[in-house]
Amino acid sequence: MEVAQLVLNGVMAGTVLAVPAIGLTAIFAVLRFTNFALASHMTIGAFAGFVANTTFGLPIVPSLATAFLVSGFFGWMSDEFVLRRLRASGFVTTAIGSIALTIALENFVRFGFGNQMRGYDLPLRRDWVIQGLRVSPQQVENLAIAVVVVALLFAFLALTRTGKAMRAVADNPMLASIKGINSDTVARLVSFIAMGLAGLGGMLTGLDTTIDPLVGFRTILSVFAAAVVGGLGSIPGAVVGALVVGIGEELSLLFLTPAYRTAVGFLAILLVLTLRPRGILGQRAY
Amino acid sequence: MKRLSRRTVLKSAAAATAALAYPFQVQAQAEPLRVGILTPLTGAGGNDGPRMLKAMQAVFDEVNKSGAFGRKIEITVEDDQTNPEAAVRAARKLIEVNKVSVIMGTWASAVTAAVAPVCWESKTFIMTVSGADPITLLPHQGFLVRTQPNSRLQGTAHGEFVASLGAKRLGIIGIQAPFAIPTKEYLEAVMKAKGGAVVSHVIYEKDKSTYRSEIDQVMREKPDFLYLNGYAPDTVVVLRDLYRANINLGKFCQSYAVPQATLDTIPPEVSEGVMTGQPSADVEGSAYKSACDRLGLKEIDGYVAQATDWASLAVLTVAKAGAATGVALKDTVRKVSQGGGTKVYTAVEGLKALAAGKEINYEGASGPCDFNEIGDISGCRFRYMKVAKGKLEFLKLV
Structure with a gap:
């Protein structure tokens, strides 16, 4: 029973982690760099959703949509004006530039909203107990939202012309360009969607806890771990990686004290990279 | 009688001016008190x-305005980010670049434990609010005091x-921090x-x-009361998860984990009945x-209150010592x-007493x-509060 509860907790945590992890891996697939600015975009999304929810009184789903749109917009703009210019200088420069960008954006949020913690206007509900297993209605909703978003994204990539163009650029940028796909447009789109997902993930995390300007920074290491374990660049891999990290961290409590939980995520990275350097599902985008 | 030449008059006048100006020159040339404020922003x-x-700046402003100190106070502020690595970098900058002789304001015990060695190695004094036992047990050679x-x-x-x-059966759930184990041991002894x-302790x-x-783990031994030993961001998560899990035991937190600003972010039913404790400022004192x-x-x-006391003590100590190192x-x-000196309650009052040649004993706000x-x-007093409908209510002062 204890193992079942831990696995359930891990699935819940992993699913929320999967949303920003998909964003991180999508950017890597198309633009070939690790965008650590994801952390501040999670924060921007969480705060955009907070304003929609508490200032404008919107319910949760429209607030989540606001979080997606606002952080997506910031993602597009930051790529257009900052990161795009750095990409010519290579992977390392762009990744380091994204760290600088994330610190700047995080402080931008801090400047506007201050440092204190804030909470969404959301009634807190007691857990459901089913067959002796506890599960929170909020987490079930988060799970449902995350599953729907991931399904929509998969449908977008598989069924639409733009989605196919994105996959083409991810698979072979040169060939895609010969076929007449505009890689700049794809880069903008991927920045928008990926950072939108980051913002959504930031708000989903905040729904369960509280938010402050560090909400993204606190989560970025687990998100990074999930993307690497699943195979950096693979979108289904990000989902698998997030579940492995989520469940792994929980199951570690059977034999480790909770103080070492994060170490499990990084042990998973070491293990996977040693045995399978491309990650569980490899680097194929889709 | 020899006539005074113009040159002699000018020389004498210059000498007289210099002599008159001498004490002021000494005062103006006195080494400034360079203060590094390293606190979590x-x-x-x-x-x-x-x-x-703000409290420290207010004291320094008051001292500057009074003109009673006779030294310039130079303040440099750095954010320790509640992060030991960032704090050590900032402390090195304060010591090596800004040449401060005192660092005040570190808050988290892990931060103070990291910054303290940098301070004592460079003979810089440090004043802190961190409470974990191991901090004053460090070999700090006297360069550290805490209020x-x-x-x-x-x-x-x-x-x-x-x-x-x-x-009767206390469960402790708290963050990984230098105070985690010592606090558990003292609670165990009292219980x-x-x-x-x-009965259970989860870090x-x-x-x-x-x-x-973690909550499932701490509840396994069926405690009848919970001691939450964390900081605000994690304590909020624990309180929410306890509410969701329908665990309605009595709960006690450190006051810094649930200040009013934090309570305002969570539904009132989550924090209902939570007790908090904090070292109390000496509310009856002048x-x-x-x-x-x-x-x-x-x-x-x-x-x-403690920040007020560090700033006041630094000024008074430098005035008493006649050196700002x-x-x-x-x-x-x-x-x-x-000691047995005249009791003083503010820095300015203390400076005046020192100028009058008296021995002083600063009685602080904390x-x-x-x-x-x-x-x-x-020793100190403790103030206990209880949360009712999302607001902190005074319970008692012990």
């Missing part, structure tokens, strides 16, 4: 750091309070003496979005009232903070500020 301590900063009660004073007082509420026990990691599994007036506030908390602060601080040989205060 961001991170888990971001709620307390900015208020402590916060240590884990022994806090753990023992909290244990007695919790036991007085009828707790045992009162016929109870600590968790910071920055997690849920602590459901220093406390002066600190409130200086900041234009009706009341101040223990951290603001870390070594002078280390050697002289106890000559103004305790308490008497009497330090033992390792830099701990000898």
Whole structure:
């Protein structure tokens, strides 16, 4: 029973982690760099959703949509004006530039909203107990939202012309360009969607806890771990990686004290990279 | 009689001017007191750091305006980010670039434990609010004092309070921090003496979005009361998860984990009945009232009071020592903070007494500020509060 509860907790945590992890891996697939600015975009999304929810009184789903749109917009703009210019200088420069960008954006949020913690206007509900297993209605909703978003994204990539163009650029940028796909447009789109997902993930995390300007920074290491374990660049891999990290961290409590939980995520990275350097599902985008 | 030449008159006038100006020159040339304020403006301590900063600045402003100090006070502020690595970098900058002789304001115990060696190695004095026992046990050679009660004073007082509420089986769930184990040991000793026990103790990691599994672990031994030993971001998550899990036991937190600003972010039913404890400012003392007036506030908390005391003690110690170095602060601080001298309650009052040639004993806003040989205060009061409908209500002062 204890193992079942831990696995359930891990699935819940992993699913929320999967949303920003998909964003991180999508950017890597198309633009070939690790965008650590994801952390501040999670924060921007969480705060955009907070304003929609508490200032404008919107319910949760429209607030989540606001979080997606606002952080997506910031993602597009930051790529257009900052990161795009750095990409010519290579992977390392762009990744380091994204760290600088994330610190700047995080402080931008801090400047506007201050440092204190804030909470969404959301009634807190007691857990459901089913067959002796506890599960929170909020987490079930988060799970449902995350599953729907991931399904929509998969449908977008598989069924639409733009989605196919994105996959083409991810698979072979040169060939895609010969076929007449505009890689700049794809880069903008991927920045928008990926950072939108980051913002959504930031708000989903905040729904369960509280938010402050560090909400993204606190989560970025687990998100990074999930993307690497699943195979950096693979979108289904990000989902698998997030579940492995989520469940792994929980199951570690059977034999480790909770103080070492994060170490499990990084042990998973070491293990996977040693045995399978491309990650569980490899680097194929889709 | 020899006639005075124009040159002689000018020479004499210049000499007289120089002689008259001499004391002022000495005063103007006196080494400035360079203060490094290293406090959390961001991170888990971001709620307390900015208020402590204002309190210190207010004291220095008052001293500057009074003109009684005779030295310039140069303040450099750095954010320790409630993060030991960032704090050490900032401390090195304060010491090596800004040449400060005292660093004040570190909050988290892990941060102070990291910064303290940098300070004593460079003979820089440090004043802190961190309470974990190991901090004053470090080989700091006297370069560290703290106005916060240590884990022994806090753990023992909290244990007695919790036991007085009828707790017999205490469960502790708290963050990985230097105070985690010492606090548990003192709580255990008190509970045992009162016929109870600590039945479970779980230390968790910071920055997690849920602590459901940790709560399951602490509840396995069926405690009848919970002691939450964390900082604000994680304690909020624990409180929410406890509510969701329908666990309605009595709960006690450190006051810094659930300040009013934090309570405002969570539904009132989640925090209902939570008890908090904090080292209390000496609310009946004259220093406390002066600190409130200086900041234009009706009341101040223990951290603001302690910050007021560091700034006042630094100024008074330098005035007494006649030197603005870390070594002078280390050697002289106890000559103004305790002993049989005239009791003074503000820095300006103390400066005037020192100028009049009196010995002084500074009685602070946070308490008497009497330090033992390792830099701990000898005792203090504790103020207990209870949360009702999302608001903190005063319970008692012990």
